[in-house]
Amino acid sequence: MHDDFDRCYRAVQSKDARFDGWFVIAVLSTGIYCRPSCPARTPLARNVRFYPTAAAAQRAGFRSCKRCRPDASPGSPEWNIRGDVVARAMRLIADGTVDRTGVTGLADRLGYTTRQVERLLQAEVGAGPLALARAQRAQTARMLIETTALPFGDVAFAAGFSSIRQFNDTVREVFDLTPSGLRQRTANRTEMPTGAAGTLTLRLAVRQPFAFEGLFGHLAATAVPGCEEVRDGTFRRSLRLPSGAGIVSLTPSPDHVRCSLQLEDFRDLPVAIARCRRLLDLDADPEAVDAVLRADEALRPLVLKAPGQRIPRAVDEHEMAIRAVLGQQISTQRARNLAGRLAADYGRPVADVSGGLTHVFPAVSELLDIDPQRLAMPGARKQAVQGLVTAIDAGQVVLDAGADWDAARTQLLAVAGVGPWTAEIIAMRGLGDPDAFPATDLGTRAAARRLGLPDDPRGLSAHSSRWRPWRSYVTQYLWTALDHPVNQWPPKEAA
Structure with missing residues (x-):
């Protein structure tokens, strides 16, 4: 979509949040990139470029907008509706495959050579596997800086950086702030509160409309005793993650999902978030889905009654x-x-002091x-x-x-x-x-x-x-x- 300049620019002019995650807009005069719905004044057309991913914008030398935080927008629905190699690669990168096994491991999972994977990703999303993984690490670091009191050394380790210097350089380059400056700037924010010790609480962005009743009702009705439960309007479940176990509590709202994570190892944070988004199908494009289904007279009443249905998916x-x-x-x-x-x-x-979860599914x-x-x-x-x-x-x-x-x-x-x-x-x-x-x-x-x-x-x-x-x-x-x-x-x- 980023190749269609006129369509992208119209989306930016209308501040249309439905396009958040589909592409980012980079402003030549300021050197920053934003989500399409950024509330800042729309720049002149001659001063903008459109990129398919934050990683591509970063690779081109642009910094993340401090106001609209484009890296926190919903993911592109394109990677969830396609079955080709690029889409499969993007799903694996989001699941942390590059951080765990490197580009070679990613290529092996896809059945391609590393050179082929690099070429395909560069051609379509404007960045290779390492750049995409780096952008994901930067967003994880930002999340931990803003929502926890973890020491920066622990933040760097949890986000997947190999050294404090690499962590500092990346944060400064991507966000135009030092880690301490980023934490100080967001110290008074309340929309992403920190939970109890060892718990991280954040908001998972979602495209609207969001018919969460059908989604959460299905998860509740099929909940596995000991592994999943509903407590006080919240769906809770245990997680088996690459570096340890975790427990997630998910509370739906019409415009977001409140997510509280208890992790044995904070290195699992990006994987846990990706899997929770996958469980709730949060990167779906409900407007595109419903537009097709409303055309069928038999389905139209169901779609109009509760638009924005999501698929109850899985974390594993x-x-x-x-x-x-x-x-x-x-x-x-x-x-x-x-x-x-x-x-x-x-x-x-698993030890669950806040509920009745007892085991991780084997x-x-x-x-x-x-x-x-x-x-x-x-x-x-x-x-x-x-x-x-x-x-x-x-x-x-x-x-x-x-x-x-x-x-x-x-x-x-x-x-x-x-x-x-x-x-x-x-x-x-x-x-x-x-x-x-x-x-x-x-x-x-x-x-x-x-x-x-x-x-x-x-x-x-x-x-x-x-x-x-x-x-x-x-x-x-x-x-x-x-x-x-x-x-x-x-x-x-x-x-």
């Missing part, structure tokens, strides 16, 4: 895949109990020696769970932030006991494919029947072609037509 692709298999052909409550038993038996314990490596007797389900489904765990561990099924959606479906369907419904649910909720469509889902078919749509899988699949590439969102809208706990927020038992 492997966890969602295992839970999808556990939930085959049984009630939501029964699936929750099975997953809770698995977590209690094999998951790592990693695949912790389930390799699972006792089939602990799985109170038919033998075929037990074999499906064990087969999926083995296939993931062996690399025969690849499910991560940068997974190829079509390849993942093929790999999943090769596992005995994994059928189309399971593969589509995993693609939709685990991998974030916006066009996944579980046409055999009983709830989807019941809602379709209520709306006068075809309710047989073949007919519904054929009809669904008009909804591409947003069929995952159609599924969420259809579920909102049902009288089911997934549509209750806060849940009745917690109301």
Whole structure:
């Protein structure tokens, strides 16, 4: 989009927040870059340049605006709706892959050479993997400086910098302030308060409209005992992160989500934030989705009633895949109990002084020696769970932030006991494919029947072609037509 100068400039003139995250505007006369909705006076057209990412603007020598804080805007929805190599790379970089394994590790995950990955990213987003990771580290550093009392040495370490000097130089270059100056400038801010000791509280930006009731209602209705809970209007869950465990509390509002994180290791902060945004589908573009779906007369009433639906996704692709298999052909409550038993038996314990969370959902490596007797389900489904765990561990099924959606479906369907419904649910909720469509889902078919749509899988699949590439969102809208706990927020038992 950044290549369309006239369209971008009109968005800047109208201060349209819907375009925040799609691109940044760099002002030649001031040397700064801003989000499109920056309240500052619109610069003359001849003095601006548009860049696809903050990293590209930084690479061109521009500094971040101190007023609109463009790095804190929602992420570009483009990376969530595309399945090509660049989009997969951007999702992996957001998940911290470059910081953990370097550019070589990123290239290996994508199946390309480092030179190819560098070339593709430079061509499309104006910056390579290292520059993109650096921009992410700078934003993490800013967040910690502004919202915690951590010593700057700890901030540098947590943000992923290799030295204090690199941290100081980057902060000064990107924000035109020293770390101490940045903290002093934001000392009186109240919109991003610090929580209790060891807890970081921040606001997760979201594009509006935001129909959070359907999203949080679904997460509440499917919450795994011991790993997830609802308490005082807040969805809480444990997290398994690269350097340790964590607990997140998410409280929705129409224009943001309040996020409180307790982390064993602050180095996990950027990964935890990225995964929480992914869980809540916060980088979606609801205007684009709803514009397509409103065109269908059958769907229009649902869209107009609660616009801005989001997909209830996952913080861990492997966890969602295992839970999808556990939930085959049984009630939501029964699936929750099975997953809770698995977590209690094999998951790592966590200390939750503020609630009732007891375990982190187990990693695949912790389930390799699972006792089939602990799985109170038919033998075929037990074999499906064990087969999926083995296939993931062996690399025969690849499910991560940068997974190829079509390849993942093929790999999943090769596992005995994994059928189309399971593969589509995993693609939709685990991998974030916006066009996944579980046409055999009983709830989807019941809602379709209520709306006068075809309710047989073949007919519904054929009809669904008009909804591409947003069929995952159609599924969420259809579920909102049902009288089911997934549509209750806060849940009745917690109301």
